Amino acid sequence: MRILTGTMMHETNTFNTVPTTFEDFRPVYGQDLFNHTFYEDNSEATGGIMKVLRAEGVEIIPTLHVFPFVSGIIVDEAYQKAKEVILEAVRNAGELDGICFCLHGSMYTQAVEDPEGDLMSAIREIVGPDLPIVCALDMHATVTDELIRSVNALTVFRTAPHIDRFDTGVRAADLLLKIIRQKLKVVTVSAKLPMIIAGEHSMTTINPMKELIHQLYRKNHLIHVLNADYAVGFPWADTPHHSVRTIVSGEVQHVEELMEVALDLAQQFWDRRFEFTYSFEAYPLDEALDVALAEPQGPVIISDAGDNPTAGASSDNALVLHRLLERKIDNALIAVFADRSSYEKCREAGEGAVVNLQLGRKEPYVLEPYPVRGEVLAIKTGLSDPKRIRISSNAAIVKIEGVTVIIAEERMAVYDPGYLYKLELEPKDFQIIVIKNGYQSPPYQELASKSLFALTPGHTNITLTEIEYRKAPRPIYPLDEEAEWNADLDRESMKINLQLSQRYAIK
Template identity: 30%
Template sequence: MTQPRIAIVGMAIESSAYAAHRAGYRDFPVLTGAELIARYDFLAPGRPLADAAEWIPVFMARAIPGGAVLREVYDDFKGRIVEGLREAGDVDGVYFDIHGAMSVVGLDDAEGDLVTAVREVVGPDALIAAPMDLHGNMSETLALALDLPTCYRLAPHEDAWETKERSAERLVEWIRRGEKPSTAWVRVPILLPGEKTSTRVEPARSLYAQLEDVEKKPGISDLGLWIGYAWADEPRCHATVMVTGDDEAVITAEAERIAGELWDARDDFAFVGPPGSLDEAVDAALAHGAAGGEKPYLISDSGDNPGAGGSGDVTWTLTRLLADERLTGDGAPLVYVASIFDQGAIEQLFAQEPGEQVDVVAGARVDHRVSEPIRIRGELVSLHEGDPAAGRIAVIGVGGIRAIVTEFRKAYHDVADFHAIGLDPEAADIVVTKIGYLEPTLYDVAKGWTLALTPGPVDQDLERLGHSRIVRPMFPYDAFDERPDLSAAVIRGRRYVRGFAGTASA
């Protein structure tokens, strides 16, 4: 067989329906050509996959999570993808690099719309593989268009690049076989936040740990368990199991078994970290320090986590911390608070010098449904430039608090983010950051932790947000008198051969 031709395209973001933020051009770094190939280490010269196919880098745009994408931005990027595929000519496959929970203003199923446009260009015979986040939502349109869907198996997503490489390997394998796999697909009526489904703890740990061994069974090529994305509000929001392979009996049995295990464990899912209110979190952190506990104590400001779709400028938590005299008075512990963004406030702060007293109103310019802009009066500790995400950064000291204000949205999810602005997390008594479960480097340094259940666009209290468009009944919103139908639909050649045919899109 001649070397297969595989196009690389993608657009990825995780979008909260409850975030006032709208993702625009600045949110999406764009990669094409050699830069796009370089994104994937497994396509580096000398790597087996690099020589296994002719990889055609068309277009990739990826943003950190946030709100829905502006329609004009999506339409532009979709047009570039379509035109790039046309220029590429005939291809044997498409590596469709997406997240799975992108929302676009005015669209219900953004990835379904995008993959439909891709399929129209490349035709029915090209294979489409999609490496996805396990927090993706699988619509019927997307499921029918994909030949090889797969997803991460760890949350936090420490296997993201391993999954992307596995997806590319499977795509090359099936193209060389000259065949298309079948897929067994089960919708599971469960919708839970990621902080209750982390693979660091049970039951998700065991559910996902088995997948690698199951994948080795004869007749199975790949399998994915999507726990779904809880902060969207669309009919496609639910958990999903999909198993691909060439033995329909085997893939069906395994898809139904895994879906059943997920359903049976539904009541066992709990927060990955000790949860509590913000007041309880601060009390616990101060008690930890008073008892001689090691530094730092981490507090997750989970309701406005940019890593899950938060707007990133909700001031609810900072307002309460600045009002707490235990943190701002004499002898206060050292507390890093990350972060809020406000371009206007940054302009004002950069007109002053470190060491000067500042008085600035910041935050809640984008998302003021939960809280209002906050007045910060204190010492300008430091100024920083050059962060590709945050732009310019200012640190303001108020008693023991070091409040971080950025020009643009920034997720402080790595110790390196703090070190870059002269703040050592291990020197702080308390680190408060907009995050849910702790990403690896923060997890490693934390000597105590509370997952603060704060309000915001990614509120852990899903019922407080008020989903209205998900398909009901859905756990945990509804009680189930009996087990739901967890039988698998089987897709062969992008057509149902059993199940779901004729049902409404979900």
């Protein structure tokens, strides 16, 4: 059996105007994947797909693996180049039994609103209507009709924070093998809710998402449902495709039942739309600082929610630092400020030196670069995570009045406190730790005397009603409280989309 694979995973924040280039993709071409850690990565969807295919003795034909860190809008040439590499590999692949891809689902280029749909429809055009295609998606996928029409099935992460990426890849590959071996004719239907939601409001560890995922598992036990999922979308992009979608795959002869399952899941989600909220206390910045200072002991961990690089922010907004210094707050730590030129300056000056820095954003988005003077406490290098080749994580630790700031060479995610320990910082020494992150992982929450969200402005402003969307379909909840969803109308849209797919005769 021969299966063609590929990975094109990028969560694109279109509000971050620093473009993402082909170099940022750090591509791994074709057979090179077999020599790369991605091939056996037991934490990502690609690794899940590979493990299943390897175990089943499938001949794997890898095309291209691109998985850049979440960042700004993708330049068109980068996407077109990646697309051409993939399409060329599909054209030259010879006889295939199926295709299994990892996609994010919320990727945008300067000109293409839906690269995933664009790519998969181009592949479908080459391979024809009968070759099974299954893709694994991120839960924050903003799924389009074109993507659904182009593939047979989609599997989506069911956890946020995402701890089932590998399992989702396994599910995609298992489903593809089942389709091939049993010669199933599989379609996907999808209900579409007029809703935008932030990941911080839809964590699966808390309600309502926790219970909705529980219901999802029940639907997955229905005999005619091969796979059912939620794709909740990604709010920090300006796109006409904003929606929350249910994704239900099964054999074409059961399509009526699949549509009812998709609508029922959608109805349950819609009925609970007012319940989606923060997993812990959230305040405007100054109030968050007040609450943190009132705690008898630290560390109070505050998420600088508007400058969250794991959702594509530039991670160099000096707003929180500005307020900490203005308010003369001592004993605070900021992790992590991404600013290559300031890092370089600190490295050149060396440990113990006093440096003048222009910290922060070089584009006037929220604040001009912020002039500060501080002492370089330490320079830390060689901390790269070998699995994530894109992150060097070299950093300078600088004391600016009462605030310790980690200035990193590159944007990076500090998913847990492990990085602080690597830098030989003791989190418990601080009253306040500001992390440029969204939701706080369990290790942070265990460490924190209190966890807070600071509702800061920026590329990942979590107060969605403050974002100026120009392309979002309206009305849409929560931008428009009066937004409505009608199951009967949505059923008609699903039928039209199925007819457009023209893969199987559907009356």
